[in-house]
Amino acid sequence: MKDWTEVVAIGCTLPGVEPGSSYGQPALRFRNRTLAGTTAPGSDSFVLHVAEGEKDMLIETDPATFWQTDHYRGWPVVLVRYGTDASDRIATLLHRAWWDRATVTQRKAWGERP
Structure with missing residues (x-):
């Protein structure tokens, strides 16, 4: 992803995801919850919600x-x-962030967790 605009473009292809805000900053929202947001401590990054246990693996396998x-x-x-x-x-x-916040019906329509 080259910038936040690209993150929004990909995120908004998911059912029910909309641009919104979190802590007064642009964010992707789904079912009143944040999937990703621009509240990172610098303009070179964004915040992405991940499942418990995934964060350490992501940081270890791709710290760049x-x-x-x-x-x-x-x-x-x-x-x-x-x-x-x-x-x-x-x-x-x-x-995955979308799927983790989806209803059972939405999950069934989507399929297995990505």
């Missing part, structure tokens, strides 16, 4: 893309740098 600060320790979110070669992986993580 995924990172965290002390502020986000203990929370199921990871910071994602723009401009890395991980666009497909990031898109999959956005789809």
Whole structure:
């Protein structure tokens, strides 16, 4: 993902996802919950909600893309740098964030968790 505009374009292809705000900053929202947002500590990254247990693996396997600060320790979110070669992986993580917040009916219509 090269910038927030690209994140929004991919996120808004998911059913019910809309641009919104979180803590007064642009965000992607679904069912009144944030999937991703621009509340990262710099303009070179965004915040992405991930499932428990995924964050450490992401940071360990691709620290050029995924990172965290002390502020986000203990929370199921990871910071994602723009401009890395991980666009497909990031898109999959956005789809997972959607699926994790979807209703049972929405999950059945979508299929297995990405």
